[in-house]
Amino acid sequence: MRYLPGEPHQLPRGRNSLGNYQPEHFLFTVEQGVATLTLNRPERKNPLTFDSYAELRDLFRALAYADDVKTLVITGAGENFCSGGDVHDIIGPLTKLDMPGLLAFTRMTGDLVKSMRACPQPIVSAIDGICAGAGAIVAMASDIRYGTARSKTAFLFTRVGLAGCDMGACALLPRLIGQGRASELLFSGRSLGGEEAERWGFLNRLCAPEAVLADAQAFALQLAQGPTFAHGITKKMLQQEWNMGVDEAIEAEAQAQAICMATNDFHRAYNAFVAKEKPAFEGN
Known part of the structure; x- marks a missing residue:
């Protein structure tokens, strides 16, 4: 499904909930x-x-x-x-x-x-x-x-x-x-x-x-309560950039940030700023 500006997109199906997980050892x-x-x-x-x-x-x-x-x-x-x-x-x-x-x-x-x-x-x-x-x-x-x-x-x-x-x-x-x-x-x-x-x-x-x-x-x-999709990208880049040169890392971050700019949370933050409100991030 192609993402259109102004139309919230959804995460793919097949994800799991761990709220009811009952571990054995902790x-x-x-x-x-x-x-x-x-x-x-x-x-x-x-x-x-x-x-x-x-x-x-x-x-x-x-x-x-x-x-x-x-x-x-x-x-x-x-x-x-x-x-x-x-x-x-x-x-x-x-x-x-x-x-x-x-x-x-x-x-x-x-x-x-x-x-x-x-x-x-x-x-x-x-x-x-x-x-x-x-x-x-x-x-x-x-x-x-x-x-x-x-x-x-x-x-x-x-x-x-x-x-x-x-x-x-x-x-x-x-x-x-x-x-x-x-x-x-x-x-x-x-x-x-x-x-x-x-x-x-x-x-x-x-x-x-x-x-x-x-x-x-x-x-x-x-x-x-923040932009959790973007937090995940930050964590991934902190991990991956250990093995990159500076030029390679800058290019990787350019690609990662472009991905985050396509998220609903980025648009929510902009709309909240315009309305002088605090953004309500949803992690997508």
Whole structure:
């Protein structure tokens, strides 16, 4: 169907709703376009298991087709974000796997990060307490990070005899905090306190522990009420332009912005400006 100026066009059929999704290994709710994903094993500081890794990966893949989720907040139950891979449910069994099994696991965990970066929704992590190992990776792979002064982020892989190059850490972390600082954290495995994490640029904002989730959700709601199709384009370009030269990036942005200029939201914004009103974006 050809788009005509002044005639709202529609998204193609076949998209999904995740509002009623009932996960097995974490909590998930959707309200006003904002999904909140809660890692929910507070008695163990919310570690991940083989099954929760896989379910998280599949959920983020499904988000690419979810028309009722505009933004997503990740948090942890209790007073911690995520302690990483469960020592008993993951670390122990890994010592008994052969190389094909180990590679299948590391590829699966990497696929979680790929799916987080590929989904069009902005992801905001609300980080309190322990944020370690795979938990630090999930925070790193998010688009925005709200934290607390008492949060402790650590890329612990070297502490268990592994390399720091896990789940994209050597590619993503230097882009957030710089090569030298990323090298220090990935070699040492030391904890990064909340105030230091904000100074280094890992955390976007420090919040009070009792307010960090609400603050993250409020920011996510603000994004959800904006031009969400355009937000998805912004996220895609932030990802893709890492591997582009400047001239190539400028051309890619020209094409991306031209696409956004053909959306209903662009016309809504113009009409609202003329009428001296606030635009009501609908994400198409």
